Structures are given as structure tokens and as C-alpha cells.
Amino acid sequence: MALPQIKVDATEARLAALTRPEGGAWVSAARGDALARLGAMGLPGRRDEYWKYTRPDSLTQPDAPQAALFEAGAEAPPFDDIDRLRVVFVDGVFDAGASDDLSMAGVEIERLADAARSDIHWARDLFGVLEVRGQSPVERPLAALNTAFAADGILIRVTGRATRPINLIYLRKSDASDVILHHCIRLEEGADLTVLENGPAAARFNKVMEVDVADGAAFHHVCAQGRDHERRAATHIFARLGRESTFKSFTVTVNGQLTRNECVVELTGDDAVAHVAGSVLGDGDFLHDDTVFITHDAMRCESRQVFKKVLRNGATGVFQGKILVKAGAQKTDGYQISQSLLLDEDAQFFAKPELEIYADDVQCSHGSTSGAIDEKAMFYLRSRGVPLAEAQDLLVLAFLAEAIDEIEDEAIAADILTRLEAWLSRRRG
Amino acid sequence: MLEINDLHVKLEEEDKTILKGVDLMIGPGEVHAIMGPNGSGKSTLSYVLSGRGGYEVTGGSATLDGVDLLGMEPEDRAAAGLFLAFQYPVEIPGVGNMTFLRTALNAQRKARGHEEMSAAEFLKLVRAKAKDLKIDADMLKRPVNVGFSGGEKKRNEILQMAMLEPKMCILDETDSGLDVDAMKLVSRGVNALRSEGRSFLVITHYQRLLDHIVPDVVHIMAAGRMIKSGGKDLALEVEQNGYADLLGEVA
Ligand SMILES: Nc1ncnc2c1ncn2[C@@H]1O[C@H](COP(=O)(O)OP(=O)(O)OP(=O)(O)O)[C@@H](O)[C@H]1O
Ligand SMILES: [Mg+2]
Numbered sequence: 001m002a003l004p005q006i007k008v009d010a011t012e013a014r015l016a017a018l019t020r021p022e023g024g025a026w027v028s029a030a031r032g033d034a035l036a037r038l039g040a041m042g043l044p045g046r047r048d049e050y051w052k053y054t055r056p057d058s059l060t061q062p063d064a065p066q067a068a069l070f071e072a073g074a075e076a077p078p079f080d081d082i083d084r085l086r087v088v089f090v091d092g093v094f095d096a097g098a099s100d101d102l103s104m105a106g107v108e109i110e111r112l113a114d115a116a117r118s119d120i121h122w123a124r125d126l127f128g129v130l131e132v133r134g135q136s137p138v139e140r141p142l143a144a145l146n147t148a149f150a151a152d153g154i155l156i157r158v159t160g161r162a163t164r165p166i167n168l169i170y171l172r173k174s175d176a177s178d179v180i181l182h183h184c185i186r187l188e189e190g191a192d193l194t195v196l197e198n199g200p201a202a203a204r205f206n207k208v209m210e211v212d213v214a215d216g217a218a219f220h221h222v223c224a225q226g227r228d229h230e231r232r233a234a235t236h237i238f239a240r241l242g243r244e245s246t247f248k249s250f251t252v253t254v255n256g257q258l259t260r261n262e263c264v265v266e267l268t269g270d271d272a273v274a275h276v277a278g279s280v281l282g283d284g285d286f287l288h289d290d291t292v293f294i295t296h297d298a299m300r301c302e303s304r305q306v307f308k309k310v311l312r313n314g315a316t317g318v319f320q321g322k323i324l325v326k327a328g329a330q331k332t333d334g335y336q337i338s339q340s341l342l343l344d345e346d347a348q349f350f351a352k353p354e355l356e357i358y359a360d361d362v363q364c365s366h367g368s369t370s371g372a373i374d375e376k377a378m379f380y381l382r383s384r385g386v387p388l389a390e391a392q393d394l395l396v397l398a399f400l401a402e403a404i405d406e407i408e409d410e411a412i413a414a415d416i417l418t419r420l421e422a423w424l425s426r427r428r429g
Numbered sequence: 430m431l432e433i434n435d436l437h438v439k440l441e442e443e444d445k446t447i448l449k450g451v452d453l454m455i456g457p458g459e460v461h462a463i464m465g466p467n468g469s470g471k472s473t474l475s476y477v478l479s480g481r482g483g484y485e486v487t488g489g490s491a492t493l494d495g496v497d498l499l500g501m502e503p504e505d506r507a508a509a510g511l512f513l514a515f516q517y518p519v520e521i522p523g524v525g526n527m528t529f530l531r532t533a534l535n536a537q538r539k540a541r542g543h544e545e546m547s548a549a550e551f552l553k554l555v556r557a558k559a560k561d562l563k564i565d566a567d568m569l570k571r572p573v574n575v576g577f578s579g580g581e582k583k584r585n586e587i588l589q590m591a592m593l594e595p596k597m598c599i600l601d602e603t604d605s606g607l608d609v610d611a612m613k614l615v616s617r618g619v620n621a622l623r624s625e626g627r628s629f630l631v632i633t634h635y636q637r638l639l640d641h642i643v644p645d646v647v648h649i650m651a652a653g654r655m656i657k658s659g660g661k662d663l664a665l666e667v668e669q670n671g672y673a674d675l676l677g678e679v680a
Contacts, residue, residue, distance in 0.1 A: 375482070380519035380573075383479050384533035384589060385507035385540065394532065398523025398572075 007042035010060060014043055014145075017062040021151035024117050030128040034147035037132070041141040050138055053318040053350040054260055054289040059142060059204070059234045064178035067203035067230030067257075075422065077169070078198040078224040079415055084167040087154055091172060092179030092202060094152055098171070106160025107193070112153035112182060123155045126184045130210040130238035134264035138293065143236040143262075146208040150182030153208075158191040158217075165220075165412075170199035172228075177202040183209045187217035187245075194220040194409065200228040207235040215242040215269055222412050225261075226254030227423065229285075236262045243269030243298070250407045251278045252416050253288055254423050260289040267294070267301040267329075277306040277406035279416075281396075281423065282315030282347070289318035290338075296329040296362075305336040308403040310396050312343035322354040325362050334364035341399045342372055343392070393424040430628045431455040431478075431597050436489035438477050447473045449653035450489065453630075455597075455646075460629040462639055464664060465650035466672050471632045472516050474650075475599045479513040480506050493597055507533075508540035512595035514586035516602045516632075521573040526585070529573045530555060530592055537593060558591045562618055579606035587618045598622070599630045604638040616641030636668035649675055 003011075015038075023031065044056040058065050087109070088098035094111050102109040115123055128147040134140060154168065168183070179202035187193055191214070201207075213219045225233065233256060239247050253259055265274045280288045294303045309317035319338040340349035351368040373395055381391035397420060404420075407413040431453065438448035447470045455461050463471050477484050478491055480503035491498045498506055521529070535545040546554075559569060562584045574582050583603050590598055600619070604612055619629065619642050631642055639647070639661060647663040648655045649672070657663065657675055667675070 374521075376519050377521045377524075379481050379503060380515070380521065381524075381529070381533070382503035383481075383507055383513055384529070384593065385504050385537035386533050387504045387536060387540075388502065390532065390536065391504075394524050394528070395521070398521065401523045 003042045007045055010045065011038065011043045013062045014060055018149050021149065024119065026119060026124045027115070027127065031148045034128055034131070034144045037135065038141055038144040038148055041139045041144065043141050043145070050291070050320070053320075054258070054287060058232050058258055059206075059260065064176060064202070064204035065232065067175060067228075067232070069172060069175050070200050070228035072227065078419055079165075079167055079196045079412070082165065082167075082196070082411055082415060084165045084196060086167045086169055088169045088171060089152065089181065091174050091177045092152060092181055094154070095171075104162060104164070106158060106191070107162050107166075108157040109166070110155040112155055112184075113151055115155050120155065122157050122186050123184050126186055126210055126212055127182070130212065130240055131208060131236070133240070133266060134236070134238045134293070140236060140262060140264070142206060142234045143208050143238070146180055146182055146206050146236070150180045150208070153182040153184070155183070156185045156193070158185075158187045158193045161192040162194070165194035165196050167196040167198070170197070170201035170205070172200045172202055175203060178204045180206045181208075183207075185209065185211045185219070187211075187213045187219055189214045190216045192218045194222070194412075196412070197221075197223040200231060201233070203230065203232070205231065205233040205235070207233070209235075209237045211237065211239040211247065213239065213241045213245040213247050216244050217242065218246040219248070220408060221249040222407055222416070223249070223251040224416065224419065225251060225256060225259060229255045229257070231256040232258045234260045234262075237264065239263075239265045239274070241265065241267045241269060241272040241274060241301075244271045245269060246273045248275040248406065248408060249277070250403070252280070252420065253278065254281045255283070255286065256288070257285055258287050260291065262291045263293070265294045265303070267296050267298050267303065270299040270301070272298065272301045274302070275304040275306070275406055277304075277403045278308070279400040279403040279420070280309040280317060281420070282309065282311045282317060283427070284313045284315060286311075286315040287318070288316070290321070292321040294323050294334070296323070296325040296332045296334065298329060300331040301329065302333040303335070304406070305338070306403045306406050307338040308400050309340040309349060310343065310399060311340055311347035311349060314346045316347070317349040319349075319351045319353070319368065321352075321366070322356065323364055323366070325357040325359050325364065327358040329359045330361045332359060332362040332364065334362070336366035338368045339399070340370040341396065342370060389428045393428065396424065397421065430457045430459070431491070431493055431630070433491045434489050436474075436477070436491060437487045438473060438484050439487055441483050441485045446487070447653055448477065451653070452655060453648065455628045455630060457628060458623070458625040459646065460623070460631065460642060460644045462631045462633060462644040462647045462664060463650050464633060464647065464667050469650045470653040471650055472601055475513050475601045475632065478506075478599065479503060479511060504536065505540070507593070507595070508537050510596035512590050512593060512598045514583075514590060514598070514600040514603050516605075518574050518582040518586055520575045522575050524573050526569050526571055526573050527555065530589065533589070534592055555592060558588055561621075562588050562591070562614060564588055580608060580611045583607055584611065584615060587615050591618060591622060594622075596627050597630070598627065599632070601632045602634065603631075604633055604635060612638065613641060636664040639664050651676055
């Protein structure tokens with residue numbers, strides 16, 4: 001089907017503002033393919049069903065909208081107390097000086113910008129590959145754009161148990177930064193890795209992370225988005241899970257004008273486990289969209305989606321979550337919950353939970369709710385002397401707790417919780 | 430201490446008057462009891478005093494040590510020394526009992542211009558008070574009232590009261606749902622708190638509780654008003670004869 005002219009024009013205008021990065025043969029070929037994919041799909045538009053609740057304009061327009069730099073003040077960055085290996089990007093470019101030494105036993109870490117010059121076979125089998133798999137049945141043009149134009153990012157291959165988490169830190173120096181990063185992570189059989197992400201990144205951030213989790217391997221991911229107000233971000237995670245492997249991803253988001261986090265997980269080996277969770281605090285000019293697509297294509301796999309959003313003052317939350325159970329994926333256990341707490345009448349939440357099941361012996365459930373704060377609980381707290389704002393924050397944290405509980409590592413969960421407490425108490429003034 | 434004059438209260442959403450001229454005067458160190466038929470307005474009175482929404486005061490006044498209670502936010506009433514042990518304590522999933530207690534205690538201390546209590550000091554205190562009420566460590570760790578039995582919830586109310594040391598304590602049917610031993614435990618807890626500067630208003634249906642917590646004055650409430658007051662013998666009379674005679678007397 002021919003693309004509508006308006007899409008062709010919008011896509012061409014965006015492409016005209018981009019430059020194809022240099023790269024060796026295999027990377028160039030992958031980028032060329034991605035560009036062709038993008039050309040065929042066109043960038044997302046307002047009429048697209050998959051963008052019904054979230055206007056893609058600011059993500060697709062040729063230049064990044066202006067966004068003021070954000071000063072975190074005295075606040076320590078997330079994960080500061082955690083022993084981790086830091087990989088720092090400044091305005092989308094790897095900064096060796098600011099990063100830790102990239103060597104760790106059982107782990108190979110490379111820059112995409114360097115790897116492009118050499119032939120790293122495992123990265124070659126991954127770069128753009130999972131992204132392509134994630135392009136059907138739903139198109140994700142911004143991910144294709146990412147593969148075509150990302151000049152930098154990190155390539156990680158894990159053969160053993162990583163001794164500490166790898167922390168990708170995105171710093172921002174320029175107020176017009178329009179950053180595209182592409183990461184590839186391959187966990188070999190039985191390997192184990194935790195990746196942490198944080199930092200304001202850019203005025204506009206397009207990030208793709210492809211994660212290939214081989215049999216028996218475990219990947220944990222915790223991402224902190226915030227507190228920069230004017231950020232626009234479109235992120236994609238594409239994960240493929242082998243037999244008895246584990247994939248757990250959690251994102252906390254505070255502030256940001258527009259954030260679309262897509263997570264596409266394919267369970268391809270029997271007995272694999274995938275958990276995707278998120279906690280969101282939105283206030284004012286804020287839209288947060290969690291779009292999740294989980295495909296069960298093997299026996300006895302478990303998937304869990306737990307998303308909690310607290311919204312006020314005109315903030316909007318969106319959740320599109322799908323569980324697709326293919327024929328033969330018997331004994332699938334799929335769970336999905338998406339809830340929002342609306343602190344006032346201006347906040348809104350749109351949820352589109354979907355189940356599509358082609359196997360007969362499966363257990364899938366989903367639920368979506370949106371409600372106000374529990375007035376009885378509020379009064380109980382206040383009658384004990386807890387001031388209104390503090391009581392509200394206690395209930396907000398209690399509401400988010402179910403999603404935070406999805407983080408397996410206690411120290412990391414505690415870090416996220418402390419941060420949320422601090423963010424809330426700052427907002428209280 | 431607590432002074433209520435001709436208090437009239439209606440529901441905010443409905444045209445329904447519940448309190449129709451309540452008068453009550455409780456001096457420092459006194460224990461007063463309120464008894465009365467179901468639906469007479471006892472809980473409503475306790476909610477209005479502690480500041481729950483949904484009610485509209487259409488007349489009268491209520492002051493604590495001369496300060497107007499009715500114009501204050503619920504948290505400020507708590508800081509001023511008012512405490513309500515709920516007839517139906519509220520479950521709050523996701524908020525730990527300890528966090529709740531510490532937040533409440535420190536908020537009140539802050540409101541009164543005192544230093545916050547250190548975590549260690551708090552822990553020591555709460556453990557000691559919990560032990561007196563036979564509340565085990567596990568209950569302290571659980572979310573507020575979630576999964577607590579009826580009796581456990583009531584003991585938890587008294588624990589909060591013991592921690593917060595209010596000067597005006599209102600107990601709304603704290604005895605219902607308690608077994609005989611728990612009732613003794615709770616009464617002992619309350620009696621331990623009795624002092625010259627602290628007053629109690631005990632709402633109950635059963636004279637039995639008043640054997641343990643001996644009141645100075647007993648009031649009978651019916652249809653939104655106090656219809657009779659007397660000594661502790663009035664409770665015995667109610668226990669034996671019910672409310673019919675009393676209601677008849679007023680009618
Ligand atoms: N929010 C409300 N909406 C409707 N009716 C109410 C509300 N609150 C109180 N009432 C009514 O007001 C009356 C008094 O209720 P209240 O709970 O104060 O009685 P009570 O004396 O505590 O009774 P009990 O002994 O059963 O606890 C009842 O008829 C009750 O149904
Ligand atoms: Mg009652």
C-alpha cells in the first residue's frame with residue numbers, strides 16, 4: 001500500500017535533517033536496510049492507531065524542540081551508592097574520560113562507533129536484527145530510524161556472571177541536543193548482567209536497546225528517567241529470550257514533556273520469564289506512554305507487566321499492553337496490570353490492554369484501573385497528625401510500591417524508593 | 430478540656446441532620462462515656478470532632494482548651510492533642526505500620542516545635558509499647574491494619590494512642606471485637622495513660638468495658654442529642670433495661 005503523501009513528506013523532511021554515520025561494511029549494510037524499512041513505513045503520524053493517545057509530532061519533526069538544560073542541584077545521581085561500572089555519554093557521544101575502565105571479567109564492552117570499523121560477529125547478528133523482528137505485527141518506525149542513524153551506543157557481550165552492574169549515564173551539555181543511541185546486549189548461555197540507565201540525555205532522545213538473552217541467562221534492567229522537565233524521548237527495548245532465561249526491566253519516570261517507552265519481548269525458549277514494570281510520577285505538561293508487546297512463542301513461559309502512574313495537574317498517562325500467545329505456547333502464564341492514580345480532575349489516563357491467544361491451555365489475566373486517592377486512608381493519616389501533602393505522598397508511594405517491588409535487587413530498589421521519596425518531598429517544598 | 434455547645438451537624442451531600450444540639454463538657458483528667466442506640470450519632474460526633482469531611486456544621490461550637498476545633502484541619506487537631514480511636518480502623522496497603530507511626534509521631538512533634546525522634550529512639554519506644562499491648566514485631570512490619578484481625582486493629586489503635594500521647598482521647602467502640610483478655614489488655618493500656626492532664630471520651634455499647642475503664646460521667650445519646658447524663662450507675666441501668674425507658678422519659 002502506498003504511503004499517504006503527508007507521511008512521505010514528513011519522513012523526507014526528517015531524513016533531510018539527519019546525516020548517515022560512517023561505518024564499516026556490515027554496519028553500513030544494516031543501516032541501509034533500516035533506512036529502506038523506514039522509507040516503506042514512514043514516520044508515525046497522528047492518524048496511526050498505535051499513536052492514538054500520544055502525538056508523535058515532537059518526536060518526528062525535523063529538528064528537536066528547544067528544551068532548557070536541567071540542573072539537578074545538590075541531588076546525587078541515581079545509583080550513586082551502588083558499585084557499578086559507569087559508561088558515560090555526553091550529548092550522545094561516548095566519553096571515555098568520564099567513564100570507568102571498560103574491562104570486567106566475563107564481559108566485553110565496545111562502542112558502536114568503534115565496532116563499526118571492525119567485524120564483531122556477535123554484534124553483527126544482533127544489530128538491527130531484533131528491531132526487525134519487532135517490526136511486525138506492529139510497525140515501529142522510530143526504531144528503524146534509530147538503527148539507520150545511531151552513530152554511537154554500547155555493545156556488550158556477557159559470557160559469565162558480571163561482577164557489577166553496568167550503568168549507562170546520559171549527560172547533557174547542549175540545549176538543542178537531538179540524540180540517537182543504539183545499544184546491543186548479548187548474554188551467552190547462563191550469563192548474568194544488570195544494566196542501569198539514568199541521566200537527562202537530550203532535548204530529544206531516541207534510544208534502542210536490543211537484548212538477546214540466551215538459554216539460562218538472566219538480564220536485569222533498571223532505568224531512571226527524570227527529573228528534566230522538557231525532555232522528549234522515544235525508547236525501544238527489543239528482547240529475545242531463550243530457554244529458562246530471565247528478562248526483568250523496570251523504569252521509573254519523573255517529569256518530561258513526552259516519553260514513549262516501548263518494550264517488545266519475544267519468549268522463544270521454553271520456561272522463560274519476562275517482567276516489565278514501571279512507576280511514573282507525572283505533573284503538569286507531561287505525557288508518558290508505556291507501550292508493551294509480549295509474544296509467547298514457547299511452552300510454560302511467564303510474563304508479567306506491572307505499570308503504575310500517578311498523575312496530576314493535566315498530566316496524561318498512556319498504557320498500551322499486549323500479550324500475544326502463539327499456537328503451541330501452551331501453559332503460558334501471562335499477567336498484566338496497569339493502574340493510574342489521578343490526583344485531580346485534570347489528569348487523564350488511557351489504557352488499551354490486549355490479549356490475543358492462539359493456544360488453548362494458557363492462563364492470562366489483565367486489569368486496568370484508574371482512580372482517585374482513597375479519602376478514608378487520607379483522613380486516617382491526617383487524623384494521626386500527618387499533614388495533607390505528606391499523607392498524599394505516603395499513599396502515592398504505597399500505590400507505586402507494587403511496581404517497585406518488581407525490582408529484584410534490594411539495594412537498587414531502595415535507591416529508587418529513596419529517590420521517589422526525595423522527589424516527592426521536594427515537590428512538597 | 431473539651432467543650433461542645435449546642436452542636437448541629439448535617440450531611441454535606443444530603444439534607445439530613447444527624448447531630449441536633451449536642452452539649453458536652455469534659456474536664457481535664459476526666460473520663461466520660463457515651464452510650465446510645467445504633468445510629469444515634471455517636472460516631473458522627475467523633476468524626477466531626479476530628480475533622481472528617483462530608484459533614485457540615487450548621488450551628489454550635491466545639492473547643493479544645495478554649496481553641497476552636499471545628500475550623501482546623503484534621504492534622505492540626507491531632508497536633509493540638511485530639512485523638513480518635515476509630516470504630517473501623519482503616520487498612521492502608523503499601524504503607525508500613527512502622528513508617529506510619531513514625532511519620533505521624535514526627536509530624537506532631539514538628540507541629541509542636543519539638544525535634545524529630547531519632548530512628549533508634551523511636552524503635553525502642555514502639556517496641557516497649559507494643560509489648561504492653563501484646564502486639565508482635567510482625568504486626569508492626571505489616572502494612573497498616575492490612576490482614577489484622579478485628580481485635581488486632583483495635584489494639585493497634587491503642588498503640589497509636591500510646592505513642593502519640595494525646596490529651597483528649599476519643600475511643601469509638603474500641604471494645605467491640607475484643608475478646609475478654611484483649612479487653613483487659615486494652616483497658617490496662619488506657620488506664621496507664623490516665624492522668625490529670627488527659628481526658629477520655631469512651632463510646633461503647635457495653636457496660637462491661639466501664640468496669641475496667643471506670644467513667645466519671647456517663648451520657649446517653651439518642652437521635653443526635655445527649656438525653657441523659659449520670660454517674661457510672663447509668664450504664665448499669667442501660668445494661669439491665671435497655672434504652673426504652675430512657676427514651677420514654679424524654680419523649
Ligand atoms: N456519610 C453518611 N451518609 C449517610 N448517612 C450517614 C452518614 N454518616 C452518618 N449517617 C447516618 O447518621 C446516623 C448516625 O450515624 P453514626 O454512625 O454516627 O451512629 P452511631 O451512633 O455511631 O451508631 P453505632 O452505634 O451503630 O455505631 C445514622 O443513621 C447513619 O446512617
Ligand atoms: Mg458508631
